[in-house]
Amino acid sequence: MEPVRWGMIGAGSWADLTFGPAICAAGNGELVAVLSSDEARAEAFCAKHGVARGYTDLETFLQDDAIEAVWVASPTFLHTQHTIAALEHGKHVLCEKPMAVHAADAQSMLAAAARADRLLSVAYHMRHHPLHQALQAEWTSGAFGKPFAARTQLFVSYAQPPAEWRRTKATSGGWAVCDIGTHGIDLLRWFLGEPEHVHAELSNLRFGLETDDYAQVTLRFAGGVVGVVEASAGTGAPPPRVELYGTEGYCILEGTLFGRGGSIARVQGGNEVQTTAASAADLYRLQAESFSRAVRGEEALAVTAEDGLENVRIIEQARGW
Numbered sequence: 001m002e003p004v005r006w007g008m009i010g011a012g013s014w015a016d017l018t019f020g021p022a023i024c025a026a027g028n029g030e031l032v033a034v035l036s037s038d039e040a041r042a043e044a045f046c047a048k049h050g051v052a053r054g055y056t057d058l059e060t061f062l063q064d065d066a067i068e069a070v071w072v073a074s075p076t077f078l079h080t081q082h083t084i085a086a087l088e089h090g091k092h093v094l095c096e097k098p099m100a101v102h103a104a105d106a107q108s109m110l111a112a113a114a115r116a117d118r119l120l121s122v123a124y125h126m127r128h129h130p131l132h133q134a135l136q137a138e139w140t141s142g143a144f145g146k147p148f149a150a151r152t153q154l155f156v157s158y159a160q161p162p163a164e165w166r167r168t169k170a171t172s173g174g175w176a177v178c179d180i181g182t183h184g185i186d187l188l189r190w191f192l193g194e195p196e197h198v199h200a201e202l203s204n205l206r207f208g209l210e211t212d213d214y215a216q217v218t219l220r221f222a223g224g225v226v227g228v229v230e231a232s233a234g235t236g237a238p239p240p241r242v243e244l245y246g247t248e249g250y251c252i253l254e255g256t257l258f259g260r261g262g263s264i265a266r267v268q269g270g271n272e273v274q275t276t277a278a279s280a281a282d283l284y285r286l287q288a289e290s291f292s293r294a295v296r297g298e299e300a301l302a303v304t305a306e307d308g309l310e311n312v313r314i315i316e317q318a319r320g321w
Helices: 011-024 039-047 060-063 076-088 104-114 130-140 175-192 282-296 305-319
Strands: 004-008 029-035 054-055 069-072 092-095 120-122 148-154 197-203 214-220 225-234 240-248 249-254 262-268 275-278
Touching: 004 011, 004 076, 004 282, 011 039, 011 069, 011 282, 029 039, 029 060, 029 069, 029 282, 039 054, 054 060, 060 076, 069 076, 069 282, 076 092, 076 104, 076 175, 092 282, 104 305, 130 175, 130 249, 148 175, 175 197, 175 214, 175 225, 175 305, 197 305, 214 305, 249 282
Parallel strands: 004 029, 004 069, 029 054, 069 092, 092 120, 148 225
Antiparallel strands: 148 240, 197 214, 214 225, 240 249, 249 262, 262 275
16 A cells, blocks of 8 residues: 555654654655654654654644644644544544543644544554454454443553653643543443543642542443452552453453563463563554545544544543533
């Protein structure tokens, strides 16, 4: 297929260290432009990643006809503005998670994509691990019996407070629950469907900011299935973990969620534990390649805009404001 020509909105640390390199490494994509609020940062990004054009003005960036798809990697409170503008200029959009601060803003993004007849996806890269995809298909087929309970634990150790925009509810929507917990919420939705009830406890004991550095979200699904999402930005970082329990067995993923090596342990039908080593995988590259294939009409979106909207709705219930 002809490579999809990408533009990146944002040249900060994650765009520089992960998102940009993912497009450059993809076999079906080309990073042709970047937008940054800082000219020097845009120039440095272009020089490092071999990008042809750097911009500091959104309108000028979006008028670049070479850009087919835009990866929106700006702060969360700018996602709606940047996504809608890109869609209105005829670009397909992969928006970073969470989709927006408020569900109403996410809904407006869906409407803009429909009007523009362009693809809109949300960057839940953990869905793109081949082992995760195989396990999700196996789980939803009933191979572990009826779902009984589930748990995700994602701890990231921050040695210092985050960027200013993450410290306030108005600009981030929450820290641990939005930066990290949103992944756990997406994974439980992927395996278990839509929750019927949401309850959460959020705390800020480590940094004392307006936003949370620890979140525990409990979701009740159909039939009484209970899932727990635990996310922390304020303490040690054990390997990320997913536990899935069914009436005929269980499965535990350890260390694989961020694409690092790890293991998958499973028990089915009363048999002994079977443990499989999981090698590292570049989930950001796989995500970029999947979106590019969707742009070319070769496959459906792995993560829909509706997935992003429902995730924000759950976060709204969790934070209670």
